[in-house]
Amino acid sequence: MDLLGKDAILAAQDKTSQIVNVPEWGGHVNVRTMSGTERDAFEAGLLNEGGKINTNNIRARLCSLCMCDGEGKRLFTTDAEVKALGEKSAAALDRVFTIAQRLNGITAEDVDALVKN
Numbered sequence: 001m002d003l004l005g006k007d008a009i010l011a012a013q014d015k016t017s018q019i020v021n022v023p024e025w026g027g028h029v030n031v032r033t034m035s036g037t038e039r040d041a042f043e044a045g046l047l048n049e050g051g052k053i054n055t056n057n058i059r060a061r062l063c064s065l066c067m068c069d070g071e072g073k074r075l076f077t078t079d080a081e082v083k084a085l086g087e088k089s090a091a092a093l094d095r096v097f098t099i100a101q102r103l104n105g106i107t108a109e110d111v112d113a114l115v116k117n
Contacts, residue, residue, distance in 0.1 A: 017068065020099050024092035029075075031099045032068045039104065059093040060086035066100040 004012075017032035034042065042065055048054040064076035064085055076085050085093070101107070 015072065016103060017072070018099055018103060020096055022092045022095055024089045029067050029096060030070065031063075031066045031096055031103060032072055033103050034065050038065050057082065057086040059090075059097040060088075062100050062106070063093055063096045066103070067096065 015033045015035075017030050019028050020031050021028050042062060045061065046054055046058070060076075060082050064074065064082045067075045069075060076082055
């Protein structure tokens with residue numbers, strides 16, 4: 001068994017992406033995995049001040065973290081851009097959302113665990 005050191009872990013190219021056809025938008029988008037920091041921020045944003053789950057614009061919020069250009073840079077970065085993205089077709093957003101969930105290992109059980117904690 002080979003044990004990895006800090007340098008090997010930090011140098012590992014561990015992010016993946018998938019090209020997704022979105023016919024409603026007339027083309028394809030690149031959907032990537034999030035960093036650990038991005039995932040933590042996404043999960044923290046799921047809870048409102050009262051500790052209740054906040055699903056407001058959840059599809060656009062996750063899609064905005066995962067849709068990127070060819071270099072892996074996010075396409076939608078501001079709150080206004082995420083809000084505008086949320087106004088797009090639910091079918092198109094759901095298509096991208098489903099791939100983003102799968103790539104990032106986000107399951108219904110994950111959401112349930114957040115609610116319980």
